[in-house]
Amino acid sequence: MVNKSTDSKRVLKMRSTGSRQQFDTLVRPWRYRLYGVAQRQSASPEIAEDWTQETLLRAWRDFGQLDDHVAIYAWLLRILNRVVADGYRRDNRRQQLAPVLTTEDAALNEHPCAAPGPFEQALKHQTDAQLTAAVHDLPDSFRQVVLLRDFEDLSYQDIAQILDLAPGTVMSRLSRGRRLLAERLIKVASDNPAASNNTHTRVNPHE
């Protein structure tokens, strides 16, 4: 009997050190991507760092309640999403209106680059930083789905879980968000045709 009780103590002790080890193995590799998602939603790299740190601390706090086989990255993104929402609330950030464009929208159809071929060209001339800035400027509800789909390559199902939305809502927001993004990029390209030829123009998304 004595042996048994020391045995179970030993097991418990191993488990508690093990969970720290598990956390490091399972969660640490995602820090980089989490920071990326945070950074693309934040007004500054410093805020993104705070969000990333807060996300990992909350993840550590809740790690013991996590089922072993949950998709870790989706779980972390879900926590990050709450951290970001709390941050916005603290800053009293006003929800940006999410306009709905139809596929017949004038800007989408009047400019030459709205056609698939020219649009592709216009898109090619946008720098990564310009595109990132344009995504950053999308209304929150659109930006979230574009980030998770087009930057993080998650399925609609995963995105639905992370954002607490129905998959159909993920799809409609993504359709509308990309449409708005396309329209804005077309406008930029047609307002400033010279810039679209200058591939060296760099824009800091946070300025």
Place this chain on the structure above:
Amino acid sequence: MSDTPPFTSATENRQWSDLHDQIQDWLAGYADGELDEHHTTLVEAHLAGCEACRHDVERQRMLSERLQEIPAPRLSPAFAKRLDDTLVSAQASNKRPIGHRPLTGLKHWLARLSPSAVIGGGGWAVAMVLAAMLLVPNLAPDRSNQIAVANHIPMVSDVLADYQRAVGNDLPTPSRDADLSPPMPWPNGRVLARWTTSVGGEPAEAYAVRLGNSLIVQYQISERVFFRNPDVRQAVARAGDFRTRDNELEVIGVPMQASGLLVVAPSGNLPPIDKSAMSAS
């Protein structure tokens, strides 16, 4: 659909325009290949007669492809260090909850997923499918833990060969006082034998476990051997473990505190990997 009245041209137009409005919210799903068959057919029929929507699909695709090319921003070394320090002190000050309480949050989360949204029941979130998906360990977005070709990794070909040998011969009878607890215990698993073998040129401990009708062997190997291959390092860094297969056998590799664990099982018979139950050795 069976009792639709005969079309007049006015109702036909209205129906077309209703569909045109509705379909605009599905175009991302169509462009991304996330629509079920039924809705894909509906969209394709509409696209055949609607240039505006056709162009939109093309733009959705190009935009998505272009955005995917943008590399993730880098973590500054100073911040990475600060992050590590903060976590270490949080881990030190906070005695972590031991074991696993039921995850009510997750259940709630599962329950909230509506099985049929705009998209209809078809290929979507039936709770069972979703639960199964969540049970796959470390479902990485890009399945980055899957290593396609098993045989170029010596430790993998070693354990596969050893497994074949073990299955082909009688398992060694365990001596009475041998410690038979495997590195990764499974609730219904019965340890049949334990032996020492060589993996990646270094000694390794093998534990044969019978689980249901399958024979599964766990190989505890040195950390050095485990992390020798760059594909393995990358997969583990990204997903926490790696998986590979060779014909009828499946191998999963899991890093442990100061060693590595390779589990060989007949394909489809790997039990969920319960990292919490692993001994810390």
